[in-house]
Amino acid sequence: SSSSAKEITIRIASGHPPTVVYAGLMKNFFQPEVVKAVKAKTGHTVKFIEGYSGSIVKVFDTFEGVQNGVVDIGGFCFCFEASKLPMHAFQIMLPFGTMDPVQSVAIANSVYKQFPSLEKRFHKYNQKLLARVGDGGYNLGTNFPWKDLSELKGRKILGAGLNLNWMKQAGIGIIPVTDGLPGWYEKIKTGLAEGGIMFPSAWGKTFGLWEVGEYYTEIGFGSITWHALTVNKRFWEKLPPEVRPVIEEVAARFELKTGSANKVGYEKDMAWLRANINVNDLPESVRLKWAQGLKDWPQQHANALEKKGFPAKAILNATLDAAEKVGYKWPVRYVVK
Amino acid sequence: MLVLCLIVLIAMGVHIAISLGMTSALGIFFTTGADSYAFETVQRMLAATAYEAIRSYIFAVIPLFMLMGEFIGRSGVVTDVYRGINKLLYKIPGRLALATIIGNALFSFVTGVSIASAAAFSRIAYPEMKRFGYHKGFALGSIAGSSCLGMLIPPSVLMIVWGILTEQSIGRIFAAGVLPGALLMSLFLIYVLVMALLKPKAVGEGIDSVSKIEKQLIKDKKNEVSIPQFFISLGGILFVILAVLGGILSGFFTPTEGAGAGAIIGLSLGIIKGMRFRDIIDAILSVGRTSAPILLLLVTAALYSRTLAMTGMANAIEGLFLDSGMEPWMIIGVMVLIWFLLGMIIDSISIMLLTAAIFAPIAMKIGYDPIAFAIIGIIAIEAGLLTPPFGLLVYTVKAAIHGEGDNVQVMSIFKSSTPYWMIMLICMVAIIIFPEIATFLPNALF
Amino acid sequence: MSKFMMVVAAIWAFGLAFLILANIIGRSVFDSPVYGTAEIVATSIVIIVFLQVGYAIRSQSMLRADFLIIHLPYSIQRIFLAIGYLLGAIFFLMIITGGWEESVLSYIEGEFEGEGALRVPSWPARWMVMIGSGLALINYLVLAYIDVFKPKSSGSL
Ligand code: NA
Numbered sequence A: 001s002s003s004s005a006k007e008i009t010i011r012i013a014s015g016h017p018p019t020v021v022y023a024g025l026m027k028n029f030f031q032p033e034v035v036k037a038v039k040a041k042t043g044h045t046v047k048f049i050e051g052y053s054g055s056i057v058k059v060f061d062t063f064e065g066v067q068n069g070v071v072d073i074g075g076f077c078f079c080f081e082a083s084k085l086p087m088h089a090f091q092i093m094l095p096f097g098t099m100d101p102v103q104s105v106a107i108a109n110s111v112y113k114q115f116p117s118l119e120k121r122f123h124k125y126n127q128k129l130l131a132r133v134g135d136g137g138y139n140l141g142t143n144f145p146w147k148d149l150s151e152l153k154g155r156k157i158l159g160a161g162l163n164l165n166w167m168k169q170a171g172i173g174i175i176p177v178t179d180g181l182p183g184w185y186e187k188i189k190t191g192l193a194e195g196g197i198m199f200p201s202a203w204g205k206t207f208g209l210w211e212v213g214e215y216y217t218e219i220g221f222g223s224i225t226w227h228a229l230t231v232n233k234r235f236w237e238k239l240p241p242e243v244r245p246v247i248e249e250v251a252a253r254f255e256l257k258t259g260s261a262n263k264v265g266y267e268k269d270m271a272w273l274r275a276n277i278n279v280n281d282l283p284e285s286v287r288l289k290w291a292q293g294l295k296d297w298p299q300q301h302a303n304a305l306e307k308k309g310f311p312a313k314a315i316l317n318a319t320l321d322a323a324e325k326v327g328y329k330w331p332v333r334y335v336v337k
Numbered sequence B: 001m002l003v004l005c006l007i008v009l010i011a012m013g014v015h016i017a018i019s020l021g022m023t024s025a026l027g028i029f030f031t032t033g034a035d036s037y038a039f040e041t042v043q044r045m046l047a048a049t050a051y052e053a054i055r056s057y058i059f060a061v062i063p064l065f066m067l068m069g070e071f072i073g074r075s076g077v078v079t080d081v082y083r084g085i086n087k088l089l090y091k092i093p094g095r096l097a098l099a100t101i102i103g104n105a106l107f108s109f110v111t112g113v114s115i116a117s118a119a120a121f122s123r124i125a126y127p128e129m130k131r132f133g134y135h136k137g138f139a140l141g142s143i144a145g146s147s148c149l150g151m152l153i154p155p156s157v158l159m160i161v162w163g164i165l166t167e168q169s170i171g172r173i174f175a176a177g178v179l180p181g182a183l184l185m186s187l188f189l190i191y192v193l194v195m196a197l198l199k200p201k202a203v204g205e206g207i208d209s210v211s212k213i214e215k216q217l218i219k220d221k222k223n224e225v226s227i228p229q230f231f232i233s234l235g236g237i238l239f240v241i242l243a244v245l246g247g248i249l250s251g252f253f254t255p256t257e258g259a260g261a262g263a264i265i266g267l268s269l270g271i272i273k274g275m276r277f278r279d280i281i282d283a284i285l286s287v288g289r290t291s292a293p294i295l296l297l298l299v300t301a302a303l304y305s306r307t308l309a310m311t312g313m314a315n316a317i318e319g320l321f322l323d324s325g326m327e328p329w330m331i332i333g334v335m336v337l338i339w340f341l342l343g344m345i346i347d348s349i350s351i352m353l354l355t356a357a358i359f360a361p362i363a364m365k366i367g368y369d370p371i372a373f374a375i376i377g378i379i380a381i382e383a384g385l386l387t388p389p390f391g392l393l394v395y396t397v398k399a400a401i402h403g404e405g406d407n408v409q410v411m412s413i414f415k416s417s418t419p420y421w422m423i424m425l426i427c428m429v430a431i432i433i434f435p436e437i438a439t440f441l442p443n444a445l446f
Numbered sequence C: 001m002s003k004f005m006m007v008v009a010a011i012w013a014f015g016l017a018f019l020i021l022a023n024i025i026g027r028s029v030f031d032s033p034v035y036g037t038a039e040i041v042a043t044s045i046v047i048i049v050f051l052q053v054g055y056a057i058r059s060q061s062m063l064r065a066d067f068l069i070i071h072l073p074y075s076i077q078r079i080f081l082a083i084g085y086l087l088g089a090i091f092f093l094m095i096i097t098g099g100w101e102e103s104v105l106s107y108i109e110g111e112f113e114g115e116g117a118l119r120v121p122s123w124p125a126r127w128m129v130m131i132g133s134g135l136a137l138i139n140y141l142v143l144a145y146i147d148v149f150k151p152k153s154s155g156s157l
């Protein structure tokens, strides 16, 4: 095939800068691995045009960008597509899940396999799912110390999208506040918010939130696999057929890598936070109390989604089972009927 | 190629928003394969950008700050303050021009656009200066020159647009503008004082005419401001500054909230000063007319900067600067030169849309503080408002005095504005050398 | 028509100031912000701009540079202007052709923006983009027509 070697140009983009773990892996792992593997296995050369940090598409319109062919491959968060991808946030609907990103990716992978509708949903928007992306586990950072849920009453805590429900539905009396991550620093600094639900990397060096909120509590909301890498369907179909499986193979490695890199990163970031600010270790009973406060919410949310025709009950149950299969024990075993 | 296409369209007098939009369309068409599918991509991207680009809380800041300035500008508060300062400066040579500058600086804290300042002070200050025999060019030059403060002192539409384009905190940029604005105002005042002493003729004989002034003042009492009125007006403006800017800089407000509150406070002040329903509606409509084209420009500018990234042009231009072997100060010099040149042909906001997203990352890579660079850029771009042939402020002043029956040559106003332009240049160089002038306040506050 | 929409938009923008103020007071005095203020304001801005675009074009408020063409003969100036207006018409036509499908779908499928605080349906803003672009298109065509055929006439739309 080397006689007909082609140069393939791929526009790859994300609204996030490469300092965010998954975008960094896109740039420093996915891209070079694709170039290397395609060259080795097909003889074609691949050239990437990069659009990170929102230079081509912003965080909230990357999905549309891939759909419209403005970018060929895009990395984005389902949190900005609550309306088009409501079912894909199934791990958010089951808070206090595993904090291990490797497990989180494995759980998501298993659920997607059982419910092909999840992958098919992307076809509707003219794209194909290449890889899921696991995130570091969510905890709670604050600018005040706390030991018991009662101390959170009346506090203004930042969240994004669906995870605002972790506060609203738990009956603790938290005032949920929402803003894009870049706005969090000032909101906390100025007292418009007093904390936020965030993973350690962003609380630490990436977004510097530790400077304004010097308490980080390892409450363990869970590691969520709700970013993804998708490719424009038409672009995909026009690729030389021998290239497609090569990219798919790299994408699968990329997916696993997001789990393992975030796992290693989580430990490193937590160590950094421990060294620089006050990391609050809580007795398991506090986590349990919060989880109990949320025990009815998965059912409520599932009911709402079922009404819209999504198999929410089956998917949530499959997620609960898949987590147990990889060895995770839920603090509260949600019941979704 | 794309840049050339853009220049040709702009030179043809095509609306800048359309020039940006159609150039982007062409760019997207060619990068996505130049076939029928690419044409479809173009259309979808245009539609998506039209919907997404300004769908953000922060964009409300533009019309709301304009509303605040419009209410206060129309309330008569500014006239009171100008006359009051005038009275306080009694016996100081060139006091009318000095009062213009101080009054303009105060008004700058409540208005977001320089044109508003220029129009207001042409109406308020020019007739007075004329009455006292000021050289017309000198009088108008001081109005046009000091109106630049409108966008260099927060709130400022230029600062807001810069913050949006480069994703910097608008609150920090606001804070960064305060000291350079004060520096500029001081230099302007020194210049006028020196002129008044060296060339008393320019200020209607200056100090010698005190007796004449007294006679005049007695003659037209109606032009005077009563002490309570002066304190209501000054107090009102100071309250707005404290509440709105104080709120933003201390972090109690986001800029959008500050602008919203400011609009309401401005309205209240206007009502206290006797604004009628009709005046209020006029103010609202006038903001509607001026803010929509700016917001629409922001849509097409977003499209354009995305196209530059998509086609790899953004990286290429960046490479051109960074690999040129120029020293950092030379790179900044080239940028400033480009700004000056563009300032001669198009308006400030358009210039910013064309350059900020490209220049700011380069400046950051060569080690400039992004906030200080924002102020450097804003001064350089704002200076374009005073240079021929497109100096917008000069034309605003000229248009505003049209009713006075005066025929002052545009070039004469340009000439009198040149010292102000040079002072801005000095101020800009000072910030390039000592970025702390800009960064001190935001670092202390945030 | 364009003028009426401009008036509506200008007053709407003014109304946002009250919403924002209510949110500040609610948040700081009663500890209960007006939920969804950010989402409502964001959506409103899109609607306001596209309500105003037709009038902005018609009233010649769009920013442009005329430093060069004022030195050209009048007839050439008019041709350039007409070309510019036609490009404007094409630009807004492409926004419509590229966006109508999604606009219709956003209504049928109940698309919304925001989650958690307040869900704001996206169809009103998407439709306003279409309607505003339609008016912009018409206004550009009218301007082009006036420039090419009737240099000194005017009408109202
Ligand atoms: Na979106």
Ligand code: NA
Pocket (backbone or CB within 6 Å): B107, B108, B109, B110, B111, B112, B113, B149, B150, B151, B152, B153, B154, B155, B156
């Ligand atoms: Na100002």
